[in-house]
Amino acid sequence: MIATHPETGNAIALSIIPARNLFVQGLPCLQGAHIALRDLSERLPPGFEDRIRAMFDLTPKEAALAAALASGRALGDVARNNGVSILTVRTQLGHLFRKTDTKQQSQLVSLLLAVEPLPQM
Numbered sequence: 001m002i003a004t005h006p007e008t009g010n011a012i013a014l015s016i017i018p019a020r021n022l023f024v025q026g027l028p029c030l031q032g033a034h035i036a037l038r039d040l041s042e043r044l045p046p047g048f049e050d051r052i053r054a055m056f057d058l059t060p061k062e063a064a065l066a067a068a069l070a071s072g073r074a075l076g077d078v079a080r081n082n083g084v085s086i087l088t089v090r091t092q093l094g095h096l097f098r099k100t101d102t103k104q105q106s107q108l109v110s111l112l113l114a115v116e117p118l119p120q121m
Contacts, residue, residue, distance in 0.1 A: 056099045065092045070112045
């Protein structure tokens with residue numbers, strides 16, 4: 001899920017990742033979830049497009065679209081910046097959904113951010 005921070009206007013991604021065997025981590029239950037918040041205004045790490053391209057067998061254009069979405073950009077902005085129609089970008093998005101087994105843009109972005117290591121603080 002992507003939301004906008006009310007004060008800064010930055011896009012924030014929320015990823016919820018199922019977790020098992022939490023008892024081992026000192027929690028009283030065996031199932032739960034890890035929750036991660038990420039400020040999408042931060043730059044994606046070097047090599048992000050190459051990694052997701054290899055991981056999901058994406059074309060260079062699909063990987064570029066995926067990276068743009070993971071950075072919080074809107075489909076219309078991506079179309080304008082690349083000089084293509086919104087229909088072309090939506091077609092590429094459909095290919096991304098199929099290749100990543102996702103059905104919504106928010107699922108796709110969450111998946112992309114979940115497979116990418118979070119920056120160390």
